[in-house]
Amino acid sequence: MIAARLVRFGDPPGFALEHVDDPVPGPGEVVVALRTAALNRRDWWIWTDPDSCTLPVTMGSDGAGVVSAVGQEVDGVAVGDEVVVDATLGWGEREDEPGEAFDILGVPLDGTFAEQVVVPATNVAPRPARLTWEEAAALSLAGLTAWRAVVTCAGARPGATVLVTGAGSGVSTFAVQIAVALGARVFVTTSTDAKLARALELGATAGCSYRDPAWPERIVELAGGELDAAVDSYGGPSWAGALRTLRRGGTLVSFGDTGGTRATVEVADVYWQWRRVLGTTMGSPREYRALLAHVETASWRPVVDSVYPLAEIAAAARRLDDPERFGKIVLSLDTPPRPPS
Ligand SMILES: NC(=O)c1ccc[n+]([C@@H]2O[C@H](COP(=O)([O-])OP(=O)(O)OC[C@H]3O[C@@H](n4cnc5c(N)ncnc54)[C@H](OP(=O)(O)O)[C@@H]3O)[C@@H](O)[C@H]2O)c1
Structure with a gap:
């Protein structure tokens, strides 16, 4: 598959479209073929901090797409399901704080600025029917x-x-x-x-x-x-x-x-x-499900400022600090990204 990988820290950062291995789901995991992804301020913190990770890396916490592979021991999620991805990893059972395994998708684990992402099956949920693919990608982390x-x-x-x-x-x-x-x-x-x-x-x-x-x-x-x-x-x-x-x-x-x-x-x-x-930071799986239930019946919609093809991720990154930006920046994978030959 193709991923838009961070290859140089800075502001502006350097990205490159690269061929990487297709993700393979382990036990309890699913692979999502992404239709859309979204940027967050978290990404800016990562690409401006040379100590945040080693390069190259596939960033991205938000995504929406179609389940393309399912690992062993997965119940309730099937190939073909249209899903949104919850970026909160390893929250655990408590509501007042996450457990030691808490992490956020997209650095250190490969994220959603790619054609596919692998996540725990418990981190996907049905795409809210009334949202577009762009709105669905914008929803999860910020919502x-x-x-x-x-x-x-x-x-x-x-x-x-x-x-x-x-x-x-x-x-x-x-x-x-x-x-x-x-x-x-x-x-x-x-x-x-x-x-x-x-x-x-x-x-x-x-x-x-x-x-x-x-x-x-x-x-x-x-x-x-x-x-x-x-x-x-x-x-x-x-x-x-x-x-x-x-x-x-x-x-x-x-x-x-x-x-x-x-x-x-x-x-x-x-x-x-x-x-x-x-x-507060992020939220529990129960809060994520409550948000999704609310979204199904609410009348508001995620505010999508702009949509860029994945191949134009550098322009999307610049837009994050545009003083006129209002709301979320989304990446679309509808046009298959092509790395330079
Ligand atoms: N803890 C968590 O779970 C979590 C989750 C998401 C984000 N965050 C953090 O929360 C912050 C916001 O994230 P984001 O993705 O929403 O960021 P963002 O979209 O990049 O927003 C930055 C905003 O800062 C506002 N701002 C600039 N100067 C300000 C001032 N003097 N007073 C008040 N607001 C000012 C601007 O508001 P206007 O556009 O109105 O001018 C701008 O839109 C970031 O630091 C991010 O890392 C934390």
Whole structure:
């Protein structure tokens, strides 16, 4: 098969289409012939960090396709099934944390930027019937992260107020829509009026620019009072402001640090306000199934910013940092990729 392999670290990174061996399913595993895959910020962290892995490597955590081979001891999955891939490996039985075997598909294990991927059979699920192949690929990693952040951690419910920072991010486009679907009133920060307009189309009530130093006060004003929860992945520079948007007893949910790894906060803004800070990453198999069940009946759709053929992965990688991007970048395998002869 052909894989779009990372061959040079950097920003921009170097990719090459290469022939690699077809994956063979071991016991309990299946091979998925991919129709679509999707990029995540995780991929950027990998291709910009020379210490992240050895090269060449097949990245990619998200994918949707058709099961093409099934290993021994696999029940409930058959060749020909149309599936989405859950990138969370080895979560285990607990809900509050994964077990020691936790990992994410796509480095160190070969991922979805290829014609085929091998995964545990428990990591595939029927493709939600109402989603396109592109939307299906966009769903899994970002949708699951958003589901756990918004539902499990922020407790979104009818009447609750939730802040989502950086509304244009891949995960945030899910967080906004999931919280709205559960009946919450959602407020956002973002970079431009155009992105704010898109967030309002997704169901957000109101929002403002995160470039305004007084954004926390502006959010509280827009919401008519302090909020129940803030869902943030910008990290260090965001925490102090996000805490200030919260009511007493409110919850700051953190799942990323795009903007910086260190935060300076007033400790009393936590304990003297009875607030909680909850960290979360990915989600359990039960949460993934709950997300898929929700998607079957929900009216929202994953926000696909753009679709590139696998052979144009370098252009897709550039688009990740385009300030106009809103939502997810998808790779299509509908046109068979051809390496240079
Ligand atoms: N823990 C997990 O399981 C998990 C899962 C997925 C992602 N993550 C992490 O979460 C972060 C977001 O991931 P992603 O894939 O959604 O990223 P992404 O699509 O690359 O989004 C980056 C976003 O950062 C926002 N941003 C820029 N400056 C900001 C500021 N000053 N305040 C608030 N937001 C700002 C921008 O929002 P606008 O477009 O609105 O300007 C931009 O869209 C990354 O750090 C990623 O590694 C963690």
